Amino acid sequence: MNDIKADAFVDITDVVCPTTFAKAKVAMARLSEGQILEIRMKAGEPLQNVPRSFKEEGAQVIKVIENEDGTYTAFIKKAG
Numbered sequence: 858m859n860d861i862k863a864d865a866f867v868d869i870t871d872v873v874c875p876t877t878f879a880k881a882k883v884a885m886a887r888l889s890e891g892q893i894l895e896i897r898m899k900a901g902e903p904l905q906n907v908p909r910s911f912k913e914e915g916a917q918v919i920k921v922i923e924n925e926d927g928t929y930t931a932f933i934k935k936a937g
Contacts (some may be wrong), residue, residue, distance in 0.1 A: 861932045863895035864888055870928055871881060872900040873930065878910045881933075885916070890937035897930050906927050 868882035869877045877898060885894050898904055908918045908931050915936035922930050 859932045861893065861895075863932060865894045866897070869903060869907070870877055870897055870899050871894040874906060876881075877903040878892045878907050881907055885911070885933065885935055892935050894935065895930060896933060897924070897928055899928055900935045907931065908933065 860868070860898055863887055865884055869880050872880055879898050881894070884896075888894060896907060898907055908921055911933045912918050917934040917936065919932040921932075921933055922929055
């Protein structure tokens with residue numbers, strides 16, 4: 858069970874790289890420092906690249922979980 862409360866949600870399961878990170882980054886830009894973005898994505902490139910790209914930009918990857926439908930959910934905290 859997930860106990861993290863996200864401030865915003867974006868579903869990028871319908872887009873392909875590199876658009877996946879771009880769409881997630883736009884959603885993150887709407888948040889304030891310290892807020893959490895919940896990102897639903899597919900396995901493969903999105904799962905490998907989106908959390909890594911946010912981490913490289915200074916954000917905190919709090920948790921990545923596998924969903925029952927084969928997708929994944931990442932919780933990313935916006936850095937200041």
